[in-house]
Amino acid sequence: MKYLQVVLSLFLLVAAAASYGQTGDNLQKNCRAALALSNGQAANLYDAGICTGTVKGAMDMAASYKKAADANMICFPEGVTTGQNIKIVMEYLKNHPQELQKRQGSLIYVALRDAFPCR
16 A cells, blocks of 8 residues: 555656646646546546646645745645545636636646635
């Protein structure tokens, strides 16, 4: 079990690193694969891993910044999952196609901030 956790963690790390500097177009393509996979459909595992690692990394970074700076940035509700956040990001991209050329990190941040503002 521990071996599997290490392998999955390394896969997510590599996927997140490979996604650095990508745009919303890339993010949308990769997250389509992640959503398809979560629905039991055939999908490109590498693309799904890129999306999952990128969104999970953004979630972790937002949580770290909030703790470190006590900033009112993103306040995730208890128990929110990466899968739920992928759906939020995809909905944001669908509703803002004019922003798909922007870097994916900023798009993820705005989508999650809009969904989970601190009050």
